[in-house]
Amino acid sequence: MDYAKIASQVIEHVGGKQNIKSVQHCATRLRLQLKDNDLRNEDAVSDIEGVKGVFLTQSQFQIIFGSGLVNLVCDEVQKQLGIAVDAPADAEKEEKKGNVLQRLVKLLSDIFVPIIPAIVAGGLLMGVNNILTAAMFSGKSVIDLYPQFKGLATAINMFASAPFAFLPVLIGFSATKKFGGNPYLGAAMGMIMVHPDLLSAYSIGIAKAPVWDIFGFKIQAIGYQGTVLPVLAVAFILATIEKKLHKVTPTWLDNLTTPLISIMVTSFLTFIFVGPVLREAGNLLADGITWVYNTLGFAGGGLFGLAYAPICLTGMHHSFIAIETQLIAAKATTGGSFIFTTASMNNVAQGAAVLAVLFLTKNEKMKSICSASGVSALLGITEPAMFGVTLKLKYPFYAAIIGSAVGNAYCAATGVLAQALGAAGLPGFLSMLPKDYLNFAIGLLLSMGVSAVLTAVFWKKFNIEGEDLKAETPAKEEKAEEVKEIEVQEPVDTTEETNELYAPMKGEVLDVAKSADPAFASKAMGEGVAINPSEGIVYAPADGTISLIFPTKHAMGITLNSGVELLIHAGIDTVKMNGEGFETFVETGAKVKKGDKLLSFDMDLVKEKGYKTQTMFLVADAKGKEVEVVEAADADNNTKIMNLK
Secondary structure, three states, X not given: OOHHHHHHHHHHHOOOHHHEEEEEEOOOEEEEEEOOHHHOOHHHHHOOOOOOEEEEEOOEEEEEOOOOHHHHHHHHHHHHHOOOEOOOOOHHHHHOXXXXXXXXXXXXXXXXXXXXXXXXXXXXXXXXXXXXXOOOEOOEOHHHHOHHHHHHHHHHHHHHHHHHHOHHHHHHHXXXXXXXXXXXXXXXXXXXXXXXXXXXXXXXXXXXXXEEEEOOEEEXXXXXXXXXXXXXXXXXXXXXXXXXXXXHOOHHHHHXXXXXXXXXXXXXXXXXHHHHHHHHHHHHHHHHHHHHHHHHHHHHHHHHHHXXXXXXXXXXXHHHHHHHHHHHHOHHHHOOEHHHHHHHHHHHHHHHHHHHHHHHOOOHHHHHHHHHHHHHHHOOOOHHHHHHHHHHHOHHHHHHHHHHHHHHHHHHHHOOOEOOOOOOOHHHHHHOOHHHHHHHHHHHHHHHHHHHHHHHHHHHHOOHHHHHHHHHHHHHXXXXXXXXHHHHHOOOOOOOOOOEEEOOOOEEEEEHHHOOOHHHHOOOOOEEEEEEEOOOEEEOOOOEEEEEEOOOOOEEEEEOOOOOEEEEEOOEOHHHHOOOOEEEOOOOOOEEOOOOEEEEEOHHHHHHOOOEOOEEEEEEEOOOOOEEEOOEEEEOOOOEEEEEO
C-alpha cells in the first residue's frame, strides 16, 4: 500500500494544501480542519484505497481508515503538508463560525439533545397509557374490561406527564449551562416558572389567575408548564446577569449576592414581560405551522417529507425539537406533532433503501454496512444509513426522499399526529393514538415500498452496481495479494488460537450497531460491541500482544496468536482530552493474559468535558473469521461477548 499516494489523494480531494488548516487523528479516523468545507469531494475521498467512510461533524471532516493505517496516512499527510499533527489552536473560534441560522440550529441542538432521553421516556410511557385507556375494543378500553389495571394506568399517566409538566426545569438547566451560567440556578428558575402556587398554564381561560399587587403594580401569577421559548429567553437573561455580576462583585460577596440578585431580577422580568410575550409567540408559532400543515393537507405533508432528509443533512432538524415539544405539550389545541410522523416516514424510507441495496449489491463491504445501518434506520437512527450508503450511492437517497414524501403525504391526508416523542420509525406506534395505528402503518408501508422499489429501478437504470464495484475491486485484489505475501513471509502461530472474547469492562454490552457514534455504528471499522461502562477500568479480553497504544492513551490494539486484530476505544471523541484522565498499565509489544489490567480512565472527567464514556471493542481484522456478538445487560471480564468462527 502506497501511503504517500493515499496522502496526496486525500490532500487533493479536500481542496489542496492551501485549504487545510490542521490535521489530527484518533485511533481510527483522520480529522481535517478545512478552511472551506465546500471544496472537499466526498465521493473521490471515499474511493481512495483504504478509506472505509467519511463524515462531516460540525466543522471537522473525518476520514475513516481504521487502526494502524490511520497513523501511517496521517504521518504522510503531515510530511507532505509540513504542518504538525495537532488540534487547531482556534478550535473554539471555529465552532462559533457560520451564519446566524447555522449557529442558532447548533445552539438549539446543544440545549435539547441532553434532555431528549427524559422527554422520550415520558413520551413512551404516554404511549403505554394510551394503550391502556383508549377505547379500542367495541368502545371500551383495557381498564374498562380489566378494572384491576386502573391503578397501573393512573400511575403510568403521572410518570408520563411529569417530564412535560416540569419541562422548564429541564430546559432551564440545559440552556443556562449552554449560555455559560450556573445550571442549578437555571433549574431553580425553571422551578419558579412551574411553582404550584401559580395558575397552571393548562388552566388559562378556565380558571382565574391569582395576582400579585406590588406597590400598586399588578402581576398575573401564571405558570409556564410545557412552554419552550420563554424558558430559553429566561435562561439567557439569567446567565447574562450572573456572568456580569461575577465580574463586578467582590469575591467575598460573590457567593452570597450573585445568586440572590440573578434569581430576583430574572424572576420579575419573567413574570412582568418576557414570559407573557414569548408564551404568546410560542403559541402563535405552534398554531401557525400546524395550520399550514393542516391546510395544505397531503401536499404539505409530501413537501415536508421530501425535504426532511436534506434538512437532516444540514443539522437543521435539531431546531424542530423546540417546536415539536411545544406542539406535544399543547396537544389539547394542536392535536399533536406532525414532525414526529414525518421523521418516522423518513427514517423507514432510508432503511428500506439501504436494505434494498443489501439485496442488490454484490459488494461484500457494502453488504456489511447495509445490514447494520438498514436495521438501525428502521428503528430511528439514520446517520449510518445516509452517510454510509444512500448518499454515497446518490440514487438510493433520491428514492428514499421520494418514499418519505409519499408516506408522509398519506399521513397528512389522514391526520396522523404524534401524541408523544419516542423512537421515530417502526417503534413510533407507541407515540400514536390507537385510532391512528392503521393509517400510521399504511404510511410506513408506503414509504418503505416506494423507497425500495425506486432503489431497485434506479439500480438497474443507472448501473449503480457497476460504478460501486469499479472503485472497490482493485483495492480488494491488492489487499488480497498483500495478505498472501504477509502469510508467506511471517507464518502465524495458531497453536493456541483464541476464539472466545470476553468483556474488557464491567457494564452493559450492546452490538456496535447501537453505538452512539455513527462511524462505529456503521461497522465501517469492524464488527464488535459498544459498552456502557459502570467503571473506568479496561481489562484484556483474551490472551495476546499489545500492538498499539495511542499517544493519548484512549485507544489500544491487541493482536491474538491467530493474527486477529482487536481494538479497544475508550469513550467517544476522547482523543480531544489529550490523555487527561487516562492511564495505561502496559506497553506496546507486551504479552498479556485475559484479565490483565490494560488502562483506566476518569469517567466523571470524561462527562465533565462533554464527551461520552461509551467504549468500543472491535475486531478490526477478523482474518476471515465470522464474528458472533453476544449482548449482555451486566457484563464483567468473565462474560463471553464474542465468538470467532
